[in-house]
Amino acid sequence: MAHSGDQTAQVAFGVLEATDVARADAVRLLGADSSLHAQWIMGLAMNSAAPEEVLCRVFTVDPLPEFRYWLPYCPLSPAAAAAAVAHPDPRVRAVLAENPHLPPAARAVLAEDPDPKVRRVAVMMACEYEVELPAELTVRLATGPEPRLRYWATGLIGLPERTRLALAEDPDPRVRSAALDSWSWPRLRPEVRDAAEADPDSWVRAAVRRATHVHPPLPTTVGGFLAETDERRRRDAASTARVEEALAVLLVAHDDPSLRRAAALNPHVPTVLALGMAADPEPSVRLAVSLRPDVTEAQRAAIDYTVPPGRLPVPSWVEERFGDPDAVREIAASSHVVLRRGVTGAPALPADVIERLAADDDYYVRLMLCENDHAPHELLVETFADWDGLSWGRLARHRNFARPGLARFADSPNYRLRYAALFDPEAGPDLVERLSRDAMDMVRHRAAADPRLPLPRLVELLGGEETSQRAVGNPALPAQLMHHLLDVAGVKR
Missing domain, CATH: 1.25.10 (Leucine-rich Repeat Variant)
Known part of the structure; x- marks a missing residue:
């Protein structure tokens, strides 16, 4: 060929x-x-x-x-x-x-x-x-x-x-x-x-x-609940239905902890009954009580709840208040870390709330804020440098990531920050060429694809086993050279 x-x-x-x-x-x-x-x-x-x-x-x-x-x-x-x-x-x-x-x-x-x-x-x-x-x-x-x-x-x-x-x-x-x-x-x-x-x-x-098929309404009375044989519908009723008080009393004292947890999440269960589960022996029940919208901050702080590792669903009532700036501020100031994590997903966070969440003591509050379109540049770079999650590289594609001044990291011992230096819109060809010789593959590969890379160095990388594909994908590669590379490879015109 x-x-x-x-x-x-x-x-x-x-x-x-x-x-x-x-x-x-x-x-x-x-x-x-x-x-x-x-x-x-x-x-x-x-x-x-x-x-x-x-x-x-x-x-x-x-x-x-x-x-x-x-x-x-x-x-x-x-x-x-x-x-x-x-x-x-x-x-x-x-x-x-x-x-x-x-x-x-x-x-x-x-x-x-x-x-x-x-x-x-x-x-x-x-x-x-x-x-x-x-x-x-x-x-x-x-x-x-x-x-x-x-x-x-x-x-x-x-x-x-x-x-x-x-x-x-x-x-x-x-x-x-x-x-x-x-x-x-x-x-x-x-x-x-x-x-x-x-x-x-x-x-x-x-x-x-x-x-x-028409789904019958969920049971709301004690009789209807006891007659229901579908366990999924029983749990749905316990967690979402507008239950009568007698059924609420039955649920908060039920032997099945999953039903007590569902009742703790149900906004139609009276607050006083829900708070009766604040000392429940089951940790998930106590956590559910602590996440209710009708519980005061003082009452939340008095509950001995434990936040398990991993990402938890955002309470629906938190999402419902995303459009209310005052409610968002109140939630962002909560002592409950799950609520603060949840509010990071609001599409229109006020500037003061972004500032508060970006300085939060909880790492995952800051991490989840990075998923928001309005996450601040400094937090994105900080998280990009040290987060070990599988999708850490996506942070570099965030609209607030690239900023003049990132070139200062070109000599950082942290290879991720050297990689970040290539996102500086004011970085010059000399810096890009220097990073095309970096010890880390990902830095070299990013530099090889950077249109600011001087042409002699770009051509040199075309002959490198690990950089050739990135270099030939560089948009600054002259069209005439593209054609001649295909000629060398034996591709017919």
Whole structure:
């Protein structure tokens, strides 16, 4: 697939000289092992600045290198996706259809792919990712000859109502069952409903039962509760139903601690009865009492509760008050760490509340605040530097993370802070080049993809085993050089 040595040298020297790259760098690039050609191809496929002509060449490569490991996940530009959907290997197109970042126009093309597996994956993923396809395409899929496509078409956004209702009369029972739900059932003609209820297929009859099922109200009296045999409904009643006082008395003294805990969470259980469980022998019951909205701060502090490790659900009453600045301030000042953690998710935190939570003594309050769009820059950097959670790298993508001044960390002993230095919008080419030689892989890789990296160093990294893919994905790579890398790799123009 490669050129001869003389041809390769002639091509590469020409483009490198045209881009003012030193001759020594050209020699290093030409000496790159042919095993790097696959890295170049993958990097170009993901290069956001690659011209359409380059991408069209990349996606003619067959076999496409290691496509199963990067194609389902990497964001593709519209031009890249348009080139990819024309790849000759249907396995590549099927894997491409799994990509959640695929532009809708490209997914629409795959939904009518010549290969049946590609079509199925594309339509199934359109349902999974809630991608809206053109209405005329959804009709073609819903009325076409393939039962599997008609089955998945029942869940497509944008499918016209008339077409969706017609699928309840489809010849295939799986399609009929998928078309029957609580939305379609009352809209179907009476004769269609009659036929569905008498359908010989068990899937269809099960769908009818689900579509017509009406949940009876939860029990609110002692008699109704004792007569209820479904344990899930008993717990739901204990935790959410507007229970009568007699039933509340029964629940707070029940032998089953899960029912006492449910009662402690139920806002309809009178406060005085709930506080009677403040000394309950079961820790989860005491914690539930401490999280009630009708308990004062003094009463909370008097309860011997323990907060278990891990993330706990945010109490619903806390979420209901996210839009009330005064209520948010009150919750943020609570002595209860679970409430303070919960309020960090409010979408519009006042500035003084952000300041208070960012200085909270509890590490997880500060950590959870970092998930908020308004988390302060200093807290994000501090957490980025020392948090050991699996998703710590996501903090660098937070809108408040990048700030002028991060370059001061370029010589930090903490490799994460050296990595953070590359997010400084005012960092210069010299700093980026220096960090491209860092001892840590992730720092070097980030620098290799940085468009501020000087071109001679960028070309040098194209020949490195561990940096070649990142370097060729650098948006500052000249288009002429992209083409010549493909020439060196033997990809036809």
